[in-house]
Amino acid sequence: MGCRIAEEALKRKHKVVLVSGPTDIAPPKADKNISIQTADDLLKELKREMRHADCLVMCAAVGDFRVRRSSAKKIKRKKGLRLELIPNKDILRELSKFHKHNLFVGFSLETENLVRNSYLKLKNKNLDLIVANSFTKYHNPFGDNKLNIDIIDKNGDVTKIRKKNKAFIAHVLLDKIEELWYLKNK
DSSP states (O other), X not given: OHHHHHHHHHHTTOOOEEEEOSOSSOOOOOSEEEEOOSHHHHHXXXXXXXXXXXXXXXXXXXXXXXXXXXXXXXXXXXXXXXXOEEXXXXXXXXXXXXXXXXXXXXXXXXXXXXXXXXXXXXXXXXXSEEEEEEOSSSOOXXXXXXXXXXXXXXXXXXXXXXXXXXXXXHHHHHHHHHHHHHHXXX
């Protein structure tokens, strides 16, 4: 999704910095491409780039938790192996100091109460828009699928997009971002 959004923004002549984790998708030739490995890397790079940005579109599927200790070597099989999980930092919360001058767009992946839970996330993280994805047995937003998403704004207004590809969703999302930017800077 991030690559599709970057491609659409580039078509519209926006300056694009694409920060991307490991993927098998060739990223578009943005004004700047930054490759990262971890959630901590992502936060570090975004803090550096946000000083010059007008809008953050945070569509990364960052895990809420990570293992406390990782190993560069294979961990041999043994009885009673335990993985201790610790929370990743909340990237949008960490970047909130930049929000007064920028637009913040987030993504939400929910297994139940899609619109309600996504709207709560929008409010709790002080986002301007949120793209709500459901994850169920019948709907998987990962890969090259046709998606059903809801774009929710601060007023709780919902734009439903059904059975469309990521390029179409990116187009609609960029329309909404540009409209918000225009209204904010009018």
